[in-house]
Amino acid sequence: MKKIRVLVAKPGLDGHDRGAKFVARALRDAGFEVIYTGIRQTPEQIVSTAIQEDVDFIGLSCLSGAHNTLFPKVVKLLQEKNAEDIIVFGGGVIPAEDVEYLKSQGIKEIFGPGTPSEIFINFIKENAK
Amino acid sequence: MEDKNEILKEKERWENTTAKKSLEKFPERKKDFKTFSNIPIKRLYTPADTEFSYIKDLGFPGEYPFTRGVQPTMYRGRLWTMRQYAGFGTAEDTNKRYHYLLKAGQTGLSVAFDLPTQIGYDSDDPMAEGEVGKCGVAIDTIKDMEILFDGIPLDKVTTSMTINSTCAIILAMYIAVAEKQGVPSKELKGTVQNDILKEYIARGTYIFPPEPSMRLVRDIILYCKDNLPQWNSISISGYHIREAGSTAVQEVAFTLANGIAYVKDITSAGVDVDEFAGRLSFFFNAHNNFLEEVAKFRAARRLWAKIMKERFNAKKPSSMMLRFHTQTAGCTLTAQQPENNVVRVTLQALSAVLGGTQSLHTNSRDEALALPTEQSAQIALRTQQIIGYESGVCDFIDPLGGSYVIESLTNEIEKSADEYIKKIDEIGGVLKAIEKGYIQNEIAQASYEYQKAIETKDYIVVGVNQFTMEEEPPKNILKVDMEKEEYQKDKLRKIKTERDNNLVKEKIEALKKVAKTDENIMPAIIEAVKVYASIGEISNALREVFGEFKEV
Numbered sequence: 001m002k003k004i005r006v007l008v009a010k011p012g013l014d015g016h017d018r019g020a021k022f023v024a025r026a027l028r029d030a031g032f033e034v035i036y037t038g039i040r041q042t043p044e045q046i047v048s049t050a051i052q053e054d055v056d057f058i059g060l061s062c063l064s065g066a067h068n069t070l071f072p073k074v075v076k077l078l079q080e081k082n083a084e085d086i087i088v089f090g091g092g093v094i095p096a097e098d099v100e101y102l103k104s105q106g107i108k109e110i111f112g113p114g115t116p117s118e119i120f121i122n123f124i125k126e127n128a129k
Numbered sequence: 130m131e132d133k134n135e136i137l138k139e140k141e142r143w144e145n146t147t148a149k150k151s152l153e154k155f156p157e158r159k160k161d162f163k164t165f166s167n168i169p170i171k172r173l174y175t176p177a178d179t180e181f182s183y184i185k186d187l188g189f190p191g192e193y194p195f196t197r198g199v200q201p202t203m204y205r206g207r208l209w210t211m212r213q214y215a216g217f218g219t220a221e222d223t224n225k226r227y228h229y230l231l232k233a234g235q236t237g238l239s240v241a242f243d244l245p246t247q248i249g250y251d252s253d254d255p256m257a258e259g260e261v262g263k264c265g266v267a268i269d270t271i272k273d274m275e276i277l278f279d280g281i282p283l284d285k286v287t288t289s290m291t292i293n294s295t296c297a298i299i300l301a302m303y304i305a306v307a308e309k310q311g312v313p314s315k316e317l318k319g320t321v322q323n324d325i326l327k328e329y330i331a332r333g334t335y336i337f338p339p340e341p342s343m344r345l346v347r348d349i350i351l352y353c354k355d356n357l358p359q360w361n362s363i364s365i366s367g368y369h370i371r372e373a374g375s376t377a378v379q380e381v382a383f384t385l386a387n388g389i390a391y392v393k394d395i396t397s398a399g400v401d402v403d404e405f406a407g408r409l410s411f412f413f414n415a416h417n418n419f420l421e422e423v424a425k426f427r428a429a430r431r432l433w434a435k436i437m438k439e440r441f442n443a444k445k446p447s448s449m450m451l452r453f454h455t456q457t458a459g460c461t462l463t464a465q466q467p468e469n470n471v472v473r474v475t476l477q478a479l480s481a482v483l484g485g486t487q488s489l490h491t492n493s494r495d496e497a498l499a500l501p502t503e504q505s506a507q508i509a510l511r512t513q514q515i516i517g518y519e520s521g522v523c524d525f526i527d528p529l530g531g532s533y534v535i536e537s538l539t540n541e542i543e544k545s546a547d548e549y550i551k552k553i554d555e556i557g558g559v560l561k562a563i564e565k566g567y568i569q570n571e572i573a574q575a576s577y578e579y580q581k582a583i584e585t586k587d588y589i590v591v592g593v594n595q596f597t598m599e600e601e602p603p604k605n606i607l608k609v610d611m612e613k614e615e616y617q618k619d620k621l622r623k624i625k626t627e628r629d630n631n632l633v634k635e636k637i638e639a640l641k642k643v644a645k646t647d648e649n650i651m652p653a654i655i656e657a658v659k660v661y662a663s664i665g666e667i668s669n670a671l672r673e674v675f676g677e678f679k680e681v
Contacts, residue, residue, distance in 0.1 A: 013244035013260050015333020018374050018460070021573055022580050038680045039333045040248075042256070064244055065499070065609065069259025095499050096602030113464045113497050114593040116584055 004128050005055040009037040009046045011074065014064035019091060019113075023059060026117040032124065043073040051083050057124055060090040060107075067094055072105035079106075087127055091115070136177040148172065164421040165579070166376035168541045174533035181536050186431070190526050192446070194434040196427050196539070197527040198485040199450045204523035210488035211513045212289055214456065216241030216266035217500050218613045219620075220276035223266040227281060229503060233510055237319075238281070239289040239490060241265035242299070247334040249295045249668025252617040261614035264500070265291075269621045269663045274302040275309065284312040288319035289364070289454065289488075294336040296323045297345055298667050301655040304357075320361035320410055320454070323349050326387040327366050329563050329678075331373035331572065336668060339560055341675035343394055345650065350395060352651035354405045361410040363391065364454060367429075371414035372460050374576020377425045378542055380414060382549030383559075383568055385433055389550070390559040392441055402441045406448035413486075415477035416458040422477070423529055424538035426453070426484025432543045436550075455481035456490040462497040466592035467603055470494040475512050482516055483529050489513055499606045621663065628661040636660050637670050644674040 008024040010017055017039050024036040035053050037046060050058050058078075060071055071090050078084050090102065091111040099110045108127065111120050162170035171178060181187060188194060191201030200206060213235055216223045227238055242265040245257035251269050252261045261267050268274060278288075283306065292299045300321050304314050325342040328335040335342065346363065353362035367375075367384035375383065388409065396402050413429065415422055433451040437443040457477035462470045471494050478491045491509040493501030501509070517523055529535045556562045563569070582588040589595045636657040643653040657667055 013248050013250075013256065013334075014264075015328075015331075016372075017333065018372070018576055022577060025573075025577055040680075063264075064260055065263035066259035069611075093497065093499065095606045095608075097606070114590070116594075118584075 003031070003033045004057070004124060005033040005035070005053065006057045006059060006124065007035050007037065007046070007050045007053060007055040008059045008061070009041055009049070010039045010061055011041055011043055011046055011070040012062055012064055012066045013040055014062055014066070014092075015039050016063040016092075017061075019063070020059075020061040023061070023091070023117075023120065027059075027121065027124070030117075030121045043070055043077055046074055047077040047081060047083070050078070050086055051081060055086060056128060058086055058088045059120075060088065062090070062092040062094075065093070067092060068098055068101060071102050071107050075106035085129070089120070089123065091120075131176070133177045136175050140173065140175055140177065144172070164377070164538070165416065165418045166378040166421065166542065166545065168378075168421070168538065168545070174537055176533060179533045179537045180540065186540075187530060187536075193438070193449055194431045195450055196431045197530050199430070199452055199487070203485060203526045204482070204517070205526065208517045208523060209482065209486050210237040210287065211235050211510060211517075212237040212239045212287075212454065212488045212490055213506060213510055214239040214241050214289075214291065214490045215506065216243075217264075217607070218262040218266065218609045219617055220266055220268065220273040222262075222613075224277055224279050224281075226503070226506075227277075230506065230510065231281070231286070233507055234514065235510055237287045237289065237488060240277070240291065242290070242292055243267045244334070246299075246664060247292060247295060249298075249336050249664060249672075251663050251665030252614065252621055254665055259614075261617050262609050267613075267617045268299065268302070269617065269665070270624050270661045271302045271305055271658050272620070272624055272661065274299075274306045278306055278310075282312070283307040283310055284316050289321075290319070291322045293322050293325050293328050293332075293334055294342065294345075295664055295668060296321050297349055297651060297654050298658060298664050300349060301651065301658045304655060305659050314356045315358055317357050318359045320364050321349065322366060322412070323363040324366045324387065324412075326390060326559055326563070327369055327384075330370060330383065330387075330568050332369040333680075335678050336672065337675040338678045339563075341671075342678075344647070346391060347395055347398065348649045348651055350391075350405055350408070351400065352649055353408060354400075358408075360408065361452075362405075362408050364410045364412045365391065366412040368412050368414045368456055370572065371416060371458065373572050374460075374579060375572045376575050377416065377418070377421050378545040379549065379571060379575060381425060381429045381432065381542060382546035382553075383572075384411065384413070385429065385436060385546065386550050386553045386559050386562075388433065389436060389440070392437075393558075396441065402437070402443050403445045403448050406437060406441070406443055407445060407450070410487075411451055411453035413453050413455050413481075414458050415455050415481040415484075417461050417473070417477065419476055419480050420534055421538055421542070422480035423483045424535050425542055426455075426481065426486065427527075427530075427535070427539045428542035428546065429453070430485070431539070432546060452487045454488040454490070455484075455486040457481070457492045459492055459496060462492060462494075463590065463593050464497040465597065466600065467494050467498065469592055470497070471508060471512065474509065475516070478512055479516055479520070479522070482522060485527060495603065495606065498603060499608070502605055502607045504605075624661055625663070632660045633657075633662045633666070636662055637666060640667065641670050641674055644671055
């Protein structure tokens, strides 16, 4: 069976990569194939990497407050490239009221600070096709 | 004093009788006790467990090796500077918050800039989309700086600015705004962060490759030496290294290693160490392990004093003095039961005070959720005032000095940090160690272990992995709306049509010319900001000359 592939990405200018690096490593330890983009990626770069690497999921991390602009842009670009089967989830410093908005824009799930790794690992297992 | 062997003999007797009897009935909570830095914690500390010579290792406050503090009377004279880091939205919004904080009794300003400003993009740059005014104030031209400090006399306040790769530009604007207020440069007091090395290690707001970046740092330090003699021209920062997940020992080690790299760079350019070292300042984190944190500050002070004296042959005491700002640890704030953060911040702030900090920022309870509201910022400031005026700890100099535990931890942290610094020396210095990923990997490993310890409940975080409860999503969160971005873009557009664009072009060309030489870059940047050249225009000119750094 093909291994589940996940792209962990840091959109925008935010340099707080502690969470993204932890998620990447925890997913790797859970047996997924993980690609981490490093910081300061544009939504265009993230989508192009995701398609090139043929990933099943994109995990977006943002702690700068720009999530409402950047996360939906990734989903929109995926749709434009006919790659909307890639599931997008996210995390960071994201107020509760923004979570609803982001979900309405096609982000499947938002994980707040302090989320145990088994929760996002299970999310991926349950949503993998 | 009793004989050390006698104490050890007595301690052994106690272990085998009184302690043993108790342990049989009531085993300890853990098999091994250790600090965040993996320093093993003994069951009991006695005079025999703590090696130090009072005169040589502790000495007296205000004197080498400054273990007990950098000022002779510490807070008995003056309390630390209460300096809350703030900035959001536009210069207009932030100016209002500054007036509020100053009225509430804050004693110094600390400017948070948004990411486009920190990375050299104008608010209308496509790279800035969604980030304008989000985690700090947006500054495009000197016009914004004028608004930011409107009604704030720059000869009366001290201002700290968290700015690194665009530090020269922001400092130039500050100097020019002061000049307009009629305040000469030599009267300005404050700090710029100007610490590019930790940006590559942990914080991520670099623009240029290391070599031209180090040149900018050097130019700023040397310009300040000659023109802003009361200004702290760098704040060598462990804060972000710790936030990225390092241990306390790593925080001290990597920060001081960066300090060594800067001092080496400037002395290699032929400048005498005592001419500038007195204006170097530091910035540390105050994390959760209370006693280890107090010891950390003391250890950092002693180790830096020795480095400056022994490695760089500094002669002036002020060159050996590690003066530092502290911020409580943002990464320990929880989104769960956020009111509990007030208590965490209190303990962390107290560790910084007992460790002898010169200035302090206390985080607000809601910062795991968003930027702080006015009320949260007020509680954070009040926390400092309660420690300063009510707790009584400030009447004593280095009150924990001499404690068996504290002195033992101070020794351990100094020793382990020094070992790290030696390892970095062997690799060939900090720049090499960063290039090889050595420092980043050490931090990532420590961060992973810390997170795993939380997941396995080896380390308890109240409200996160124990004592959890169902909660309503918190209300009253500060929001920076998207209109701010549009407002800021309009303001910039207007300035770009109203200014003398030929003059801007001329100054930018002149700047590029200087950038290609090894002449100090500050005067050319000051000229450019005065004619309303924007931060993006100046940064792009420097990008053309210096190139850009890409994370590997």
